[in-house]
Amino acid sequence: MNQSVEHLNIQKKSAKAGDSIPHESAHLHVTGQATYIDDLPELENTLHLAVGFSQCAKGKIVQFDLDAVRQAEGVYAVYTAADIAVKNNWGPIVNDDPIFADGEVEFYGQALFVVAAKTYQQARRAVRLAKIEYEAETPILSIQDAIEQQSWVLPPVDFSHGEVEQAFQTASHQLSGSIELGGQEHFYLEGQISYAVPQEDQTLKVYCSTQHPTEMQLLICHALGYHMHQVSVEARRMGGGFGGKESQSAQWACIASLAAQLSGHPCKLRLDRDDDMSSTGKRHGFAYEWSVAFDELGVLQGLKVQLASNCGFSADLSGPVNERAICHIGNAYYLNAVQLRNLRCKTNTVSNTAYRGFGGPQGMFVIENILDDIARYLKCDPVLVRQRNFFAEKPGNGRDHMHYGAEVRDNVAPKIVDELLATSHYHARRASIAQFNQHNAIIKRGIALTPLMFGISFNAVHYNQAGALVYVYMDGTVAITHGGTEMGQGLYTKVRQVAAHELGLPIDRVRLIATDTSRVPNTSATAASSGADLNGKAVQNACIKIRERLAKLAAEISQSDADQIHFENSTVTTNNGQSWSFNDLVNRAYMARVQLWDSGFYKTPEIHYDQVNHLGRPFFYYAYGAAVSEVAIDTLTGEMKVLRTDILHDVGRSINPAIDIGQIEGGFIQGMGWLTTEELYWQPQGPHAGRLFTHAPSTYKIPTSADIPHVFNVKLFDNQNAADTIYRSKAVGEPPFMLGLSVFSAIRQAVQAAIPEDAPLELNAPATAEEILRAIAIGRGQALADQPQPRLR
Missing domain, CATH: 3.30.365.10 (Aldehyde oxidase/xanthine dehydrogenase, molybdopterin binding domain)
Structure with a gap:
């Protein structure tokens, strides 16, 4: 491969934001020392879990004989829906995702029961001994069948903006067509895994490969009848996520936690690759029907699109995913008049979920194909058609608002x-x-x-917030933790750079502590591309508070202006020429009983969105x-x-x-x-x-x-x-x-x-x-x- 990128001067100890610092775990990844959940030392009496899955896409369970499973070698216990005393649901928004199917199945690969055994291999062998029979029904497996049967996980959504019918009546040209778009498997390198450890006084520690620790904490509590202060969820790193570990890690975390609660033993659940791919959701596939009106230059006058998505058997995150598709239906192009119908189709396949782009790619896909068809019809270069349909470069000149009402300020x-x-x-x-x-x-x-x-930004406005903790120790080293999760994308690295930059330290003086709901509560999902935006600002907020206290102390000692004190290259310098090493000033601060740690918080400003009328400014x-x-x-x-x-x-x-x-x-x-x-x-x-x-x-x-x-x-x-x-x-x-x-x-x-x-x-x-x-x-x-x-x- 002949690859050309901008010259990158990789710095190993720089403190400046804007430098190319190596990924904070890169040396651990390449040497095999990076610790993932399956690498954690297993506590004594740990039980290994394996899940039994349905072999019918739709039907009623008429025989459910697990006697041979319970009697298999090494089996400690078998748990089913009947063992869930509180809430048999892991749905992130709608309560339609059972942890275990109960009486009927809705897709091939649905979880039915879990085996807890002394070894992973024993649990896997025992699962195969189940005797289950089904009264099969005809499943709905395609978007087309779902539309014909009006099978929806959520009601259809209709949205219009501008004078659509008038645009079609007056436009010089019209085209129509249809196109289909498949789904996509996340294919993260580390599969779904949770390790639940019972602790004293009815508390639980869960190590989970998840993008959303707080949601795992909340859903585990719903299933077990616990309160959130009884459960902590930790996520040091993931071997990839791509959205597949935003909501769908919850089912496996709930199963591991249920087994830990009922058995009193630490319980580990790691899905086999085939089971993971068969039983976890994908990117939503879409089918489109469209009509477009345009002029002689290919400038859009009116657009009508029906977007039908394959949501699978339950809602999961299909509501916001489809909402995002509606928002991004125009990509970089001005839509003067648009009419959309969105069908969230229920099929008897695994429930589809978040995936990188979160509906945005599915929205953009159709408009790009439409513009290609317009260019072919007009026999001109497709780039010209695209350029003619761009938003205005500056607001106030017309063609400067999205179809959902937001002003385009930075085109x-x-x-x-x-x-x-x-x-x-x-x-x-x-x-x-x-x-x-x-x-x-x-x-x-x-x-x-x-x-x-x-x-x-998140379309769900309340997710646009983040918290962080920054600790400065008396030797001048720094530890930080926040609500974001690291899945290989470099969030931890960037946030380290923020702390080092704000305190004027080399990067090796700053360490990340694993994300943990017992340290930073009420975390937002690491999703919507906003991990660095939110958590970087929260860490900066905490660092500024600490730096201001140190600057005040330095000003008192030197009788100088606190606003003119600089933190750079591990040195603190005043405007009258005095200076200390950062370590020395921190030690003085500790002796003077100055607070050397603080919390930080950030919420994205200016955003608002009406999800009923699909109007507002959902993006910062x-x-x-x-x-x-x-x-x-x-x-x-x-x-x-x-x-x-x-x-x-x-x-x-x-x-x-x-x-x-x-x-x-x-x-x-x-x-x-x-x-x-x-x-x-x-x-x-x-x-x-x-x-x-x-x-x-x-x-x-x-x-x-x-x-x-x-x-x-x-x-x-x-x-x-x-x-x-x-x-x-x-x-x-x-x-x-x-x-x-x-x-x-x-x-x-x-x-x-x-x-x-x-x-x-x-x-x-x-x-x-x-x-x-x-x-x-x-x-x-x-x-x-x-x-x-x-x-x-």
Whole structure:
């Protein structure tokens, strides 16, 4: 791979925000010393858990014989729904997620019971001895079937803005179409795991691989009948999360905690990879029906879209995920008149959940395809159509409000696109690709640019808050803890930089303490890309309080101005020339009984949102970016290769450029995988209808090193956040994921080159080899003699 990034001067001991500091656990990761939950020393008498899962997608349980399970070697106990005395539910919003199915099952792979045994292997063997019979019913497995049967987890949502019907009556041109978009497995490297340890006086300590410790604490309490001060949840690090450990870690935490409460033993539950993939939720698949009205230049006049999502059997986080899709339906484009209908479909598959982008990618997907279709209809460059539909660069000039009412104050999308067009040599390459396609019948190439405009904040306003604790010890070292969780994204590293920067210390003088609900309570989920925004500000708030107290002491000693005292390079200096080492001043402060620790708090300002009318300002600011991707497809086999990708992305004033560029690269590749190779497939019929076939690395294909573009150029856009964020930085976790849309758009251009100019172009996502061949065959009017079963999205 030929990779080009901005020059990164990696600093190991710098205290400055804005430097490229190595990830705080990188040396532990590469040496195998990083401690994950399964690496924790097991306490004496620890029981190992294995879950029994349903083998029916929908039906009633008519026989539930666990006698052989209970009598199996090493088994201590077996627990079912009947053992949950308080609340058999782990649903994060709606009470429709049973911890164990009770009397009926709603998807293939639903948890039925748990075995507690002396060893993991004994528990796994015992589970297989269960004798369970079902009175099967016909499951709903696709969005189309759910729509036909009006099967919803939540009622349909209708939203409109502007004079939609008038726009369609007066517009010069109209198009309509439909497209489907598959879901996506999280494929975190560390599977779901919880280790629950009973402690004295009816209390419980739970080590959980989760993005939302407080929600785990709350739901465990609901299941066990405890109060929150009886349960603490700790999360030092996760081996990946991507949204799959925001809400869905709760079921396994509840099961482990229930077993610990009932047995009185420490209990560990670690899901096998196949069970994890079969029994945990995915990204929501979507199906779209759309109509668009536009003028001679391709400027949007009116838009109608029906977005139908596969939510699975329960609500989980489908409400806010779909709300986010509605918010991001326009991506970086001004929508003057829009009419949306959102169907949250109930199917008999696992309940789908949060995933990087949280509905934003599904919203943006359809508008990017619509603009490509408009460009094809008008026979012009799709980039021109995109540029003509951008928001105004400055507010107050019209075209400056989102369809949900928020003013766009910081639009840099046009500047990013202009710069990327130049640096990627887009226009020259597009002309060269057109020539290539004229002279090559089998291999066809495509190139596309897609922009990005992604709102940063939780749609649920109350989650936009964070707390932190900062401790300065008498030797001048610092420990910090906060409500955010580390899943490899570098949050702990950035927050260390904040503390070091504020106190003028080298980075090795600052240590992170594991996130724990007994230290910082009422934590928000580490999600919505806001981990550094929220927790960085909270840590800064605590550091400022401590620094001000130290400055006051220094001013008293030196009879100088407290406002003119500087903390830098481990030295505290006054305006009259006196100075101390940070250690010395801290020791003096301790002897003078000055408080050397403090709490910090932050809440995001200005945001508000009416979730009933879908109006307000749900986002504090927007992150922008753009990607140009070039692909080649083989029209005989359907194989596809990404040849080159150029990315220009806006992270404001980066706290850590190395980490941010890593997030951009990883997010893009994950987004590319979602749209190309990562296909979910459920058995459509028969006695095992609803069984997930793609439940292992052998059958589910995430991108590998061989799939990374041979030329991969990533650059940070020179910008400062207009909003008052931590050091004027911008979030980077989720936004780059959507840059993968450039790959799908480029594949569409390549398929377009392989079919007649006016032929239908019907390409769904993921654009697997089979899907590319299908689109080419349809475009060429070739009959598909053995057309496969439609995919269940």
